[in-house]
Amino acid sequence: MTELVHRNVEDGVATVTLDSPRNRNALSARLLADLDAHLRAALADDAVRVIVLTGTGPVFCSGADLKEQRDPDSAPVTASMPDVLTMIWESPKPVVCRLNGTARAGGIGLVTACDFAIAPDTATFAFSEVRLGVVPAMIAVPVLRRVNPRAAAEYFMTGEVFDAAKAVEIGLLNRAVPEDELDSAVRHYTGMLVKGGPEALAITKNLLRELPGVEFAEGLRRMADLSAERFTSAEGQEGIAAFMEKRPPRWVPC
Template identity: 75%
Template sequence: MTRLVHKELEGGIATITLDSPPNRNALSVRLLGDLEDRLNWALAEPEVRVIVLTATGTVFCSGADLKEQRIEPARGVSDAPVTASFPEIMTLIWESPKPVICRMNGTARAGGLGLVASCDFAIAPLTASFAFSEVRLGVVPAMISVPVLRRLQARAASEYLMTGEVFDAARAEEIGLINRAVPMEELDATVARYADMLVKGGPEALAITKRLVRDLPSVSFEEGLRQMAALSAQRFTSEEGQEGIAAFMEKRPPKWC
């Protein structure tokens, strides 16, 4: 059976591509299964330093495959196809020790924005549009709200999750959903620039920095300083830290580059 998600590895950068044009890269059971498999491959492959998540066509992801969501009332909530695996996929991306860049090739809706928000970085073309369309279908942006609300400004979250209004890429950048909105002709170069910067960082240092960016805001100021003082001392004396310092002093690239 043809895969709906492809993988490619070059120069330490793994590109994972959604490829289901007939349903606008919707989150079908097959696509979710392939995506989880590709993500696990990228996380386990030692050569992978950075993961880029993208898609074919003009739509990044249209959200849940609604044809698969029409279930019999007698079936339990846990049987809903997206409920079964989508949380694990967002968790894989969110907790990945390797940086994940979302290269949005175009529009995203609903569940597709859960993928966008789970990534560490998101770059979109200015032509892309966005919408949390769930409420207009009588459903709730439930699972995706976990990463999304950690990205969006509070007022913007109320505005767009509750109204379902469509907004553009410039607005998505303004409210924190994406990092950059760029002309389509600059999309690949912008993604490549981020990836190139990331592969220059120490793999362990990147993983730890990602974790502290994610977790530290929930720690008290005093406790945060205590934890970070210990972490700073540990990293300066680590093998990776010592290699980085030596490379800087000797004016050479570190071994991980």
């Protein structure tokens, strides 16, 4: 059976591609299982420093597979949307979403679980769930951590389509660029990310998630301890030595 997700590794970057254009890369049981497997493989591969999530065709991801939702016994479920969203959100390796096009509903959940998101300026977005009589439930968890609350309320409740410029404005995307600049924009991010220490990047991701909820004085105490620990760590010492010796650190892919 043909895989609905593919993975390619080059120069420390694993590109994981949704490849089910016939149904607009809908989140079928098969696609979720393949996506789960390829994400796990990328996370386990020491040669991979950064993960890029993208798709084929004019649509990045259209959300849930509605045909399967009408017949939930039509395909065995081996991986769940919560599992995939959690894996992306908690990944110690940075995840960059390269939107090849439009995203809808659950597809936007994948976008917001990633650390960075870049889309062509022609892409459109919509939380279409309420118009089907359902709710943007699971995806609300990452979306509400990225998107302006007023905007989230507006688009969750109206289902209105909005463009890439608005997606940047409300915090859904980092950048919207002309289609012919998409790959160079993604390389801009991945090229910078592979220069960071793997441990430092993983810890910084965790810091960004947890620190805003910590009381101010307690946060300073914890961060002072963390700063001292990282300066004396093997990775920190290698980074300092590389800077002083004017060479790339050992973790930068050749």
